[in-house]
Amino acid sequence: MASPLRLTIVTPEAQIFAGEVDMVTLPGVEGELGVYPLHTPLMTQIEPGELVIRRGTEETHMAVGEGFAEITGDHVTIITDMAIEADNIDEAMVEEARRRAEARLKEKLSDEDAALVQATLARTAAQLKVKRARKR
Amino acid sequence: MPSLRDIRRRIRSVKSTAQITRAMQMVAAAKMRKAQQAALAGRPYAAAMNRMLAELLPTVTDFTHPLMENRPLRRRCVLLVSTDRGLCGALNSTLFREAMKYDPQQTVFVAAGRKAAQFLTRARRTLLAEFSYRDTPQFAEARAISRFLQEGFLNGDFDSVEVVFMNFISTLVQQPETFFLLPLREIRAVSADHHGEVIAGELLKGATEFLFEPGPERVLGALLPHYLNFRVFQVLLEAKASEHSARMVAMKNATENANQLVKDLTLQYNKLRQAGITKELLEIATAQMALS
Numbered sequence: 036m037a038s039p040l041r042l043t044i045v046t047p048e049a050q051i052f053a054g055e056v057d058m059v060t061l062p063g064v065e066g067e068l069g070v071y072p073l074h075t076p077l078m079t080q081i082e083p084g085e086l087v088i089r090r091g092t093e094e095t096h097m098a099v100g101e102g103f104a105e106i107t108g109d110h111v112t113i114i115t116d117m118a119i120e121a122d123n124i125d126e127a128m129v130e131e132a133r134r135r136a137e138a139r140l141k142e143k144l145s146d147e148d149a150a151l152v153q154a155t156l157a158r159t160a161a162q163l164k165v166k167r168a169r170k171r
Numbered sequence: 172m173p174s175l176r177d178i179r180r181r182i183r184s185v186k187s188t189a190q191i192t193r194a195m196q197m198v199a200a201a202k203m204r205k206a207q208q209a210a211l212a213g214r215p216y217a218a219a220m221n222r223m224l225a226e227l228l229p230t231v232t233d234f235t236h237p238l239m240e241n242r243p244l245r246r247r248c249v250l251l252v253s254t255d256r257g258l259c260g261a262l263n264s265t266l267f268r269e270a271m272k273y274d275p276q277q278t279v280f281v282a283a284g285r286k287a288a289q290f291l292t293r294a295r296r297t298l299l300a301e302f303s304y305r306d307t308p309q310f311a312e313a314r315a316i317s318r319f320l321q322e323g324f325l326n327g328d329f330d331s332v333e334v335v336f337m338n339f340i341s342t343l344v345q346q347p348e349t350f351f352l353l354p355l356r357e358i359r360a361v362s363a364d365h366h367g368e369v370i371a372g373e374l375l376k377g378a379t380e381f382l383f384e385p386g387p388e389r390v391l392g393a394l395l396p397h398y399l400n401f402r403v404f405q406v407l408l409e410a411k412a413s414e415h416s417a418r419m420v421a422m423k424n425a426t427e428n429a430n431q432l433v434k435d436l437t438l439q440y441n442k443l444r445q446a447g448i449t450k451e452l453l454e455i456a457t458a459q460m461a462l463s
Contacts (some may be wrong), residue, residue, distance in 0.1 A: 043219065047310075047401070050215040065385050078227060079384040080393055103394055105223045114219050123314075 042088065044097075044113045051118040052088070059079040059111055060087040061104050062161075077106040080133055081115065083161035085168070090115050096121040100122045116157055121151075122164045133159035175447070178440045178455050182433055186198070189429035195258065196422035201218050202306065203342070203415035204221060209307065210339050210405075211413040214370060217405045220317060220398055228355070234387045237325055239355045247328035248279050248299070250320065250352070252336035252406055254414040255288035255303065260421035262337055262345060262414060263290070269335050269347040270296075279329060283407070298453040314403035324353045336406050337413040343420060352402060380420060 039055040061068045075081025081102050088095040102115025136155045144152065173181075198400050228239075252268050263286050270280070270287075271294070279297045282288040300319055304312045320332050332353040337345045381392045393431040 045216045045219045047213055047216045047404075049212050065383060068384075073380055076380065077382045077384060078223075078390055080390055103223070103390070103397075105227070107226075112219055112223060114216060114223070 036065050038072055038109055040070065040111055041109055042100075042111045042113070042120050044115070046115055046118050050149075056088050056090050058089040060085075060089075061113070062086065062099065063104070067102075070111055073108055074106050076108065079104050079105075079106075081113070082118075083157040085161065085165045086113075086118070089158050096165055096169055098124060098158075098162040100161070101154065116154075119162060121169045125164050126163065128165050129162045129166070133163070175440065175443055178443065180434055182436045182440065184323065185432050185436065186430050187424050189433065192422045192425040192429060193419065195210045195420055196426055199415050199419035199422055201410070203419050205307070206408070206412040206415045207339065207342075210408040213405050213408050217401060218293075220401060224355075224394070224398060227381060231387055231391070234391070236355070236388075236395055237322065238399070240352060241354050242327075242330040244277075244330050246279060246329040247273070247280060248320065248323060248336045249273055250281045250283060250316065250332060250336075250403075251287040251291065252410045253282070253284035253290070254410070255285045257286065258421060259414055259418040262417040263287075265345075266335065266337055266347050267294075269324050269349065281316070281320065282340070284410070299328075306328065306411065308404065308407035308411055310400070310404050312375055314400045315408050317396075317400040317403040320403075330354075334406055336410045337417075339409045339412040345417055352399060354400075369419065375396045 039057060040059065041051060042053040042054060042056045042059055043050070045088050057071075058068050061070065062078075062081050064080045064082050070163075076109065081099065081104050083100050084097075086097045086099045088097070095106045098117070098119050098121065099113070100117030102113060104114075105112045133156065136159065139152050140149070140156070177220070188202050249270065251266070255268055266287075267290050269291075275294075275296055277412055279299050280287075280291050282291055282301045285301075285303065287297060291298045302312070302316045302319075303318075323329055325333060329352060333349055334352050335347065335349050338348040339345055
């Protein structure tokens with residue numbers, strides 16, 4: 036078997052994950068991206084969505100926000116503004132945040148604020164998607 | 172020789188000063204913990220991004236971003252990050268000594284924090300803009316500063332941007348630090364060694380060609396500004412951690428000194444009182460002896 040991937044996920048608040056994994060699936064801006072060891076060096080932007088980490092038969096699902104992923108042969112470094120494990124997502128709270136963001140979007144906002152609210156909206160949508168997919 | 176009443180008055184005033192400094196110490200200690208946590212929590216992200224760019228940029232040869240443009244240095248810009256308020260020991264004066272090293276003819280300044288703006292005006296330096304940031308720095312505040320610097324650089328108002336701030340090392344130690352923010356080419360030289368974390372050893376050596384998705388322009392176009400914004404944000408966090416740490420220590424010393432002073436004054440007061448009593452007794456005794 037090939038050497039495992041070293042995955043590091045950091046957000047501005049903390050280092051969320053660091054460890055060896057067998058495979059990771061990222062939400063790239065040009066579609067989902069599955070990364071195995073010995074992947075070609077790649078630099079990509081990621082968008083809010085679902086990230087799956089596979090170790091053996093064990094799968095961890097995470098909701099991630101906007102960010103960047105750097106892939107070298109045996110390293111994957113992901114910097115993103117949010118990363119939450121599916122089990123830790125509080126659906127009610129996220130739903131509430133989403134409703135607030137949607138309400139704010141109806142007000143008159145400067146371009147900058149609007150972009151911020153849009154980003155929040157995308158993040159909450161990603162969390163909800165991950166959470167609900169896991170429930171079924 | 173001060174009278175008893177004078178000493179009593181001084182004791183009272185020193186005591187109330189000690190109370191104030193103690194209160195400030197408590198407040199600073201609480202804020203310090205929060206600020207230190209924030210600064211430390213941001214470091215892995217900053218370090219990861221640093222490493223990423225340090226690996227990436229040397230491999231990108233066929234493409235340059237305007238933010239990476241190296242121009243002859245005619246005008247440099249310095250972002251000076253200070254505190255808003257004083258009473259934090261030698262923090263600001265150490266910082267300003269660093270800022271004085273720049274040639275006033277060639278350098279324009281941008282201030283973050285009120286003290287820096289005041290100092291620059293007093294020192295008759297060119298102050299381009301003044302920004303403020305809150306006790307818990309917001310990313311939006313950092314972005315405003317960073318965007319101003321980027322625009323100025325792109326418009327050719329200045330040819331380089333340096334940041335001077337107090338780096339947080341520990342509660343007792345804060346050091347002035349300077350690094351080049353723009354042009355981004357410098358990132359290789361100063362790469363991840365900043366913040367005391369030695370990552371340089373881990374860097375990928377050799378010309379690994381990176382694929383970009385979607386395209387180097389798009390990825391770098393998004394990554395570079397974000398990197399700068401975050402870098403400024405991290406500087407604000409570090410500066411805040413330094414400020415609260417320095418204030419905590421300064422106030423602790425002030426409280427201790429005040430308490431010592433109260434002790435000394437009390438001793439002096441008691442001695443004087445005792446001397447007064449003795450003198451009175453002596454007078455009575457002398458008077459009685461003279462009568463009999």
